[in-house]
Amino acid sequence: MDPSYKNLFIQLEKDIVFVKKRKELLKNKFEEIKKQMIEEFNNHPVTVEIEGGIDSPNISGTLNGRTNLFSFIGFDAGSNPIQPIRELLNQSLFRISSGNSGVVKATFDIPTAKMIFSITPMPWAAGRSWARGIERGISGLGFYLKKNKGSRSGLGIQSRKQIRKGAKFKNTQYISALINKYEKKFKELNNITL
Amino acid sequence: MKPTFSHDVVNSFFLWFDNFLLNKVEAYKTYTTKFYNYSDDRLGNNKIVYGSPYKQWVYDQNITGATIPSGLTIDNTFVPTGTSGMEFDFDNGRVIFNSGVSTGLDITGTYSVKEINSYITDQTEEKLIIQNKYISNSRFTLTENYIPPYVPSTPSVFISMEQMNNEPFSFGGEDLTTCYLKAVAFCENLYQLDGVLSTFADSFNETFNKIPMTGHPIGEFGAVKTGVYPTGYNYKTVNASNSSQKFYIDDVETSKIRDNDIKELNPDINIGFIEFEIKTSRYPRL
Numbered sequence: 001m002d003p004s005y006k007n008l009f010i011q012l013e014k015d016i017v018f019v020k021k022r023k024e025l026l027k028n029k030f031e032e033i034k035k036q037m038i039e040e041f042n043n044h045p046v047t048v049e050i051e052g053g054i055d056s057p058n059i060s061g062t063l064n065g066r067t068n069l070f071s072f073i074g075f076d077a078g079s080n081p082i083q084p085i086r087e088l089l090n091q092s093l094f095r096i097s098s099g100n101s102g103v104v105k106a107t108f109d110i111p112t113a114k115m116i117f118s119i120t121p122m123p124w125a126a127g128r129s130w131a132r133g134i135e136r137g138i139s140g141l142g143f144y145l146k147k148n149k150g151s152r153s154g155l156g157i158q159s160r161k162q163i164r165k166g167a168k169f170k171n172t173q174y175i176s177a178l179i180n181k182y183e184k185k186f187k188e189l190n191n192i193t194l
Numbered sequence: 195m196k197p198t199f200s201h202d203v204v205n206s207f208f209l210w211f212d213n214f215l216l217n218k219v220e221a222y223k224t225y226t227t228k229f230y231n232y233s234d235d236r237l238g239n240n241k242i243v244y245g246s247p248y249k250q251w252v253y254d255q256n257i258t259g260a261t262i263p264s265g266l267t268i269d270n271t272f273v274p275t276g277t278s279g280m281e282f283d284f285d286n287g288r289v290i291f292n293s294g295v296s297t298g299l300d301i302t303g304t305y306s307v308k309e310i311n312s313y314i315t316d317q318t319e320e321k322l323i324i325q326n327k328y329i330s331n332s333r334f335t336l337t338e339n340y341i342p343p344y345v346p347s348t349p350s351v352f353i354s355m356e357q358m359n360n361e362p363f364s365f366g367g368e369d370l371t372t373c374y375l376k377a378v379a380f381c382e383n384l385y386q387l388d389g390v391l392s393t394f395a396d397s398f399n400e401t402f403n404k405i406p407m408t409g410h411p412i413g414e415f416g417a418v419k420t421g422v423y424p425t426g427y428n429y430k431t432v433n434a435s436n437s438s439q440k441f442y443i444d445d446v447e448t449s450k451i452r453d454n455d456i457k458e459l460n461p462d463i464n465i466g467f468i469e470f471e472i473k474t475s476r477y478p479r480l
Contacts, residue, residue: 127449144320
């Protein structure tokens with residue numbers, strides 16, 4: 001960097017009014033995008049359907065209307081599997097750091113898809129994420145396990161009973177697409193004019 | 195229909211998976227047992243069958259310490275394969291003779307058996323776990339007899355290709371192909387299941403080469419294809435000689451059905467899942 005520019009930037013960093021204004025502007029923009037991200041997550045058909053609980057219609061269209069995601073995945077009645085994701089998205093933050101070089105760095109900490117997958121375990125399988133399952137496919141196993149919980153009436157590994165027909169899962173975009181989209185939007189904050 | 199890329203992926207992955215498990219944790223046991231005569235209408239030509247009590251014998255010469263039989267002891271005399279058409283059906287754990295061979299022979303043999311059998315499947319998880327019927331690879335049975343052929347036996351792993359997608363990778367039409375493969379493991383106990391899951395959780399960043407379908411070692415009757423592998427099948431050698439396309443394991447996730455949930459299904463079995471994300475770069479349109 002040209003020394004005159006470097007000097008200018010260093011002087012700017014000493015200007016409290018400028019630094020404060022910059023932070024405020026960035027914060028507003030950041031919070032605006034963060035709000036959009038959480039709203040988009042909240043309004044996603046999968047989120048709405050799961051939050052609708054055991055009686056929700058299959059508004060996400062992932063199960064041909066045969067059952068709903070809450071039951072199909074096998075969540076416990078009364079549980080709120082969406083809340084941990086919302087909390088994690090809410091924890092998104094930004095910070096500004098500057099050094100002697102005159103270069104100021106804004107870092108945006110938003111959860112990765114992998115982080116979200118790690119806090120969304122299947123209710124019946126430790127280590128498996130239902131949120132990732134929405135994107136890659138979920139078997140009807142949770143539905144079956146839930147349905148037969150507490151019953152030992154001959155249903156087992158060698159059961160001849162058919163599991164519910166028609167409740168075949170259709171993958172849909174969910175967390176990865178959301179995070180990718182907003183990662184780009186946060187990165188665009190690098191280009192804002194002060 | 196000619197074999198496609200996805201056929202080759204599944205074949206290559208299956209052979210790598212088997213070799214990795216057998217080598218890494220020595221997941222095999224060696225037995226010397228009697229063989230029992232039974233009839234099998236599927237074979238035709240009045241073939242004579244003698245079955246062992248265990249199925250899915252080890253046939254990979256790369257597995258150090260495993261015994262790959264070259265013949266059997268018949269009426270106290272060692273008889274090599276090829277005699278009276280004798281060939282081993284490694285998958286079904288048996289020996290097949292040409293018609294005319296006596297059904298009252300006293301046959302014994304030594305062979306190594308996979309501790310975890312492996313199968314390729316296209317069935318859904320729920321179908322595999324809930325509806326299918328399996329037999330146990332009778333390691334703990336008191337009365338020894340032959341194990342029925344064809345029906346999958348546990349402990350076992352079922353491998354399936356879930357999804358595949360391409361995304362642009364470089365100029366000139368090169369794509370990055372990602373394949374999602376899943377293995378459902380049925381184990382006798384938690385120790386065994388944890389062993390399988392842990393072994394493959396550590397396979398992150400492992401690589402293996404594309405071995406075409408024609409390179410699959412097992413033929414029609416479950417014997418090693420002598421036309422393709424005249425001196426026997428060795429995964430390490432075969433993998434090294436098929437180096438035109440390399441796959442790498444970009445991600446592995448393991449999980450298991452919670453104990454209290456699976457006990458509702460079957461108290462004698464432990465079920466886990468291994469999900470692989472496998473990548474390679476290729477020119478799919480050339």
